[in-house]
Amino acid sequence: MDAGELDWKRTLREQWAVHWRHQLRARLEGLTDDEYFCSPVQDAWSVRPHGRSKAPVQFGAGDFTIDLAFPQPVQATFATIARRLGHVIVGVLVAPYAAQMGAPAASYETWEYAASAATALYPLETQLDVWLARVRGLGGTGLRVPIGEKEPFPEALMADLVLHIHRELIHHLSGVCLLRDLYLHTSPATNGAAR
Template identity: 45%
Template sequence: MNLIAHLVEQLDWHWQHQLRPRLAGLTDDEYFWQPVPNCWTVHPDGDVDFVHPPPTPEPVTTIAWRMAHVIVGVLAVRAHSHFGGPPASYESWDHATTADDALRQLEDAYAHWTAGVRALTTADLDTPVGPAEGPWADRPMLDLILHVNREVIHHGAEIALLRDLYAHTTTKEN
């Protein structure tokens, strides 16, 4: 069994058949839409709302915020740390201020991450991920890949739901 192919297939199936099609036609209005007051978002100047630890309850986040999280924290930082992708951190990232830019960033980050996973060997899956992953440092690469898959699928579903809510609450039927 080719375990790496299965790991890539899990995320790639979701990307090709669910997430990426659901992002087609994303507008700037949807990208920045706040379904409730005081959402965390990416601002027009590229600043991103965030504090650690987050307040309780945690704020609702916009599509822009959720995409920034997936682009930077889930994919790009890890593609850089483990596969030599472009440098990435929340602090230095040029956060997308349009839906089109966010989609391009998402596609780039996804491509870097999946290319890196495809290049792994089965033996690499047992290798600890190292200090770049903080509390995950001693965990095997297999665990990190499964975590990234879960994060992309989970946040992708949230983004799809926000698009549905936007479509059903901000437009009127003729």
């Protein structure tokens, strides 16, 4: 590669990897179950034991389900950290790359949702590692391939999908960080305590 040629594969991979390493990962350290399930508003969507949800749709293969609705409500429903992490793991990471990159199929229906903060962070990190490995394996040519009929915009390139996934990751995980800040400043048990 000459000095004037941009290495898109590296650039796209580093876009997410640097953000994760330097801004997000440390913010998730010490996530407690109270924070994970905290609902600062009534009827927030979450991850709940089977049979305890009032959401229009509840999916999950294990002991817990994730709250959903199809179609999505016009006004977004507030979501707990548990729900946001479940969405990031399944809806942002696992399902899209399963369809596009040959990973084992997974969906909201078949996923086993985490019953605690600690057990949610492991699959998040695992799936992020898998995602970055798949992006690394695309190569310059792979980034230029149209994503095809499996997506709403079949003419878009794989690079477009990578950028979209990264935007989704940054958006949703920044929301998790904001909820942690809100919890820290409003919960009587932690008010004023340093993390």
